[in-house]
Amino acid sequence: MKFTDLNAHGGIGANCAYCKIGPFEFALDSGLHPKHAGLESLPQHDQVPIDQLDFILLTHCHLDHLGSLPLLSRKHPRAPVFLSYPSSILIRRMLSNSLAVMKRQRSELNLPELPLYGRSDLSALYDRMEILPIEEPFIFEKDGHSIEITAYHAGHVAGAVSFDLKFEGKHSFFTGDVLFNNLRTLDGARLPNHPVETLVMETTRGLAERPAGQQREAEIVRLLQDIRKALNRGGSALIPVFALGRMQEMLVVLDEARKKKALPPTPVFCSGLGMDLVNHIHQISQNFNRVNFSRKVLRSLGAQPLPRRIEAGEPLPMQGIYLVSSGMMVENTPSYMLASSMLGDERNGIFFVGYCDPSTPGGQLLASEPGQEFLFDPVDILSDIRATVRQYDLSGHADRDELLAFARSVSPRKVILHHGDPEARAWFASQFKKLNLPVLDPEPLIEYEV
Ligand SMILES: [Zn+2]
Ligand SMILES: [Zn+2]
Structure with missing residues (x-):
């Protein structure tokens, strides 16, 4: 070859x-x-x-x-x-x-x-x-x-x-x-x-080094605990996700947790592409037995589309869990805009559930220390890192x-x-x-x- x-x-x-x-x-x-x-x-x-x-x-x-x-x-x-x-x-x-x-x-x-x-x-x-x-x-x-x-x-x-x-x-x-x-x-x-x-x-x-499979469930438990803590503080949770795959997986994880009363009944917001892909993956799962997913999860969880206009640096329209792309918080994506609003408030949490390249804003935020300043350059916002920022190994x-x-x-x-x-x-x-x-x-x- x-x-x-x-x-x-x-x-x-x-x-x-x-x-x-x-x-x-x-x-x-x-x-x-x-x-x-x-x-x-x-x-x-x-x-x-x-x-x-x-x-x-x-x-x-x-x-x-x-x-x-x-x-x-x-x-x-x-x-x-x-x-x-x-x-x-x-x-x-x-x-x-x-x-x-x-x-x-x-x-x-x-x-x-x-x-x-x-x-x-x-x-x-x-x-x-x-x-x-x-x-x-x-x-x-x-x-x-x-x-x-x-x-x-x-x-x-x-x-x-x-x-x-x-x-x-x-x-x-x-x-x-x-x-x-x-x-x-x-x-x-x-x-x-x-x-x-x-x-x-x-x-x-x-x-x-760590095997992904063995710790997956433990990482989900840790994530749910951290979401709960942020909500109990009166804050919101931002979960940057890939719209294809990871978002639907997280919807199911949140829905299971909600049914077990491991999460309070807080609104869940999703970005548009991920919501559309919910319908596509639902359709696929009906014709392809290796995919197991139903769009019913949206109603069961009460998931809503992200409000149309999110102003960088402005307070969030509502307390909730924001499950939005991009997963690496790339500039000008919904997760980036929301982070610029959330990072300065110690009640909030920003929880990464996937890989972040070190040169992306997500990777840079993960490499920063609490209390440092973080620049959202394209939207010209300089924020202190006060929110909880964590990463979970759910590769x-x-x-x-x-x-x-x-x-x-x-x-x-x-x-x-x-x-x-x-x-x-x-x-x-x-x-x-x-x-x-x-x-x-x-x-x-x-x-x-x-
Ligand atoms: Zn891939
Ligand atoms: Zn790839």
């Missing part, structure tokens, strides 16, 4: 890999970098000659894997886009939201290249989608050659799949983002254990020991490290060396033959 990581910035960022197996050329995912905007957020698609790809594989609908797919697909109009059934539902809502965000950023950030694509690109992309059922091989043929593509349930978020590609009897396996543990709303990954030639593996939790990714065990179980001839910060990859590289498994940590934009 030939492998090129097209994510120019390295680390997690704008996921996109360009691969060649025998005569077949394909791309795995095509994301947008969450920390950059405009052209800077794109993978280096121009390393792939125009109209060259035979097909594109989409592992799941988080924007760091999906956000630039309309552009890549436009350059390869003959390439079908293979994805799971849940992803075929979620992709439309995620991309129309992304388009709306880009239109807004055009003036906010003064980026004339935005939006990067239009509605006609989206409908052309949707026409190229082909749903792959789980664990059913699909034969793709070209010039008398064939390659067998199989999607496996990868946990992580509704619709997430790993891909196995079998060519001339040899398997290449791409984990995508994977979570082995069951969530309230989603079954854990079920991956194959046949030997593979090349394993392309995510490495997100390479630096996290959507497999922990490092589980990934190592999976890798050993498929005895790869070569492991390619993917989707992780440099230090996280380095940990995996050192472990694979100890196990005498050949490992590659690819530099971006360089083609490797493995």
Whole structure:
């Protein structure tokens, strides 16, 4: 196989890999970098000659894997886009939201290249989608050659799949983002254990020592305690979340707690995209048995849409639990605006339930000390850190020991490290060396033959 990581910035960022197996050329995912905007957020698609790809594989609908797919697909109009059934539902809502965000950023950030694509690109992309059922091989043929593509349930978020590609009897396996543990709303990954030639593996939790699975319930208990304390002080709780996946999971967690009287009957506010995705994931769960979610949770919890206008730095309209995106409190998102209003009041709590890149406002806030000042620069608000700021380890990714065990179980001839910060990859590289498994940590934009 030939492998090129097209994510120019390295680390997690704008996921996109360009691969060649025998005569077949394909791309795995095509994301947008969450920390950059405009052209800077794109993978280096121009390393792939125009109209060259035979097909594109989409592992799941988080924007760091999906956000630039309309552009890549436009350059390869003959390439079908293979994805799971849940992803075929979620992709439309995620991309129309992304388009709306880009239109807004055009003036906010003064980026004339935005939006990067239009509605006609989206409908052309949707026409190229082909749903792959789980664990059913699909034969793709070209010039008398064939390659067998199989999607496996990868946990992580509704619709997430790993891909196995079998060519001339040899398997290449791409984990995508994977979570082995069951969530309230989603079954854990079920991956194959046949030997593979090349394993392309995510490495997100390479630096996290503690196993995610064992402590998940304990972390939920700790989170609920902290929410309760904030509410009892007369404050509010802000929970920044990814709109896709984590928000629905947290709705179910809050609803269970409410039913057990572990939370007082306080209003719960959600941002719009997450509310819409509730309906989509409800629909998916009716047709796909690995997703377990009902939109009834909204009524049971009395969840309401976030009030339309939130003024940065102004007092909150109402005491409550605010379950809003973005999960890393990226500038100008609802979680960022709410934090600018809440941080200076010691009754409030800001509770992070997912990963925060250290360079994002969420990461910077977590690295700050209570009592320090925190600048919300784009809205020009300087606030003392008086609210309780905490993080809980509820990762959507497999922990490092589980990934190592999976890798050993498929005895790869070569492991390619993917989707992780440099230090996280380095940990995996050192472990694979100890196990005498050949490992590659690819530099971006360089083609490797493995
Ligand atoms: Zn993901
Ligand atoms: Zn990812």
